[in-house]
Amino acid sequence: MKQPLISCKGLSIGYENMTVLEDVGFDVKKGDYLCVVGENGAGKSTLIKCLAGLKKPMSGSISLAKGITRRDVGYLPQQTSIQRDFPASVREVVTSGCLNSGRWLPFYTKEDKDKATRYMQELGIADMAEHSYRELSGGQQQRVLLARALCASSKILILDEPVTGLDPIVTGEIYSIIKELNSKYRITVIMVSHDVKTAVKSANKILHVKNTVQFFGRTEDYLKSAVGKAFVGGGESHA
Amino acid sequence: MLEMLSYPFIQRALVVGTLVSLCSALLGVNLVLKRYSMIGDGLSHVAFSSMAVATVMNWAPLTVAIPVVVVASVLLLRLSGSGKIKGDAAIALVSTGALAVGIFIISMRSGINTDINNYMFGSVLAISRSDVALSVGLSLAVLALYVVFYHRIFAVTFDEPFARATGIRVDFYNMLIAVLTAVTIVLGMRMIGALLISSLIIFPAMSAMRFFKRFAGVVVCAAVISVVCFIAGLTVSYEFSAPTGASVVIMNMAVFAVFCGAAFIRGKVKKNQE
Secondary structure (H helix, E strand, C coil): CCCCCEEEEEEEEEECCEEEEEEEEEEECCCCEEEEECCCCCCHHHHHHHHCCCCCCCEEEEEECCCCCHHHEEEECCCCHHHHCCCCEHHHHHHHHHHHHCCCCCCCCHHHHHHHHHHHHHCCCHHHCCCEHHHCCHHHHHHHHHHHHHHHCCCEEEEECCCCCCCHHHHHHHHHHHHHHHHHHCCEEEEECCCHHHHHHHCCEEEEEECEEEEEEEHHHHHHCHHHHHHHHHCHHHC | CHHHHHCHHHHHHHHHHHHHHHHHHHHHHHHHHCCCCCHHHHHHHHHHHHHHHHHHHCCCHHHHHHHHHHHHHHHHHHHHHHCCCCHHHHHHHHHHHHHHHHHHHHCCCCCHHHHHHHHHHCCHHHCCHHHHHHHHHHHHHHHHHHHHCHHHHHHHHHCHHHHHHCCCCHHHHHHHHHHHHHHHHHHHHHHHCCCCHHHHHHHHHHHHHHHCCCHHHHHHHHHHHHHHHHHHHHHHHHHCCCCHHHHHHHHHHHHHHHHHHHHHHHHHHHHHHC
């Protein structure tokens, strides 16, 4: 409990020769709900790609707690253009999250299938299990991808802009699902969001980045801090 | 019609062609969805050029072409993944470059016309007795690997970032798809032709996608379409003494047209019901 699940020290992040973020350090503890905020192009998504292991940081280290590996990470990426016309049923997509168990079986076990069914029920998509993923609404698709991420791991969830392009009502639904997963199952959540106003309502920790770490700490303190006041209060354009 | 089965070359073509059609349809679904539809075209031209070298040097065509095309396939995937050269441009570079080299080499020898014609447009007579064992063995291996890794190939095709983030060895599976595709292309191109082989990858997948919404459904349907079209095409080519490759592709086109029409009508009916 004392030891952080994920600990980042002196991270520099960027593309080729351009550094976007420098000297980033923060810890994520078990049960945390950390929201990464910042302006467009501040490097939030790049930072989270490093955490998800998709990109190597230019320098610095990301260390995982003892007993935690990549296989304990569930990830919700931004949607790709390939998925928009991909023929796949909801069940096929959700179950594919179970593949990281490390077993060398060509088929899903009963355990995998049960797990997929359980999470589909949990997220209210069980009745559309045989529907086509591409014919679902944006909010339903995000539920499917969340269920898949949970199949991959129920310890850490990394979410990259989970509400992009969703209407306000659906956005609220997705946020409350994530909040519930965090409080009910003590799943550690790390999320990037443009929508800072809603994000600060559910996250207990905030990481604000611009060139480097502008703020890292509890949400209450963030709302009192100068950087937090400016961004949340004056940041209408980012909401 | 049954008399055609009494010819050994037709029997060979039927066995090898059915297996290759199966392989290409399965892989085709993934390649089309991954936006690598034209990879078959690029690879078949590489195969053409390596077979040209083999012909000139009097080596066995398959044993030369398979390793060369496998390497080319892996390189193509790497090249387009690196982002410096975009996928379609990379394929066009490799495809035309290899074709030029092949034609140059093959022109060094006399009697080039039949060879070029056979490689470009395919011939049922191209499959010798010794090729059958190798072709059957390799295509069964491709099928077995596809079935064993089916779920992982699905995961990597549907969402590469997610697969990578959750610890699936994405590079390995991409490599596997590249190698399997390369082998399938080489095995199929001599019968279907270098210019036509990529249609075997694209058409069945496209037809199946008009109708099926589940990935498993699309894969099975594509496999069935591909095999049926191959057998129908082979029969037609025997009856009319037409080239096999062209006949098979025309069958595939016909099925695609029918499926498109049926999907359109189904859409209309559904709309009226609502």
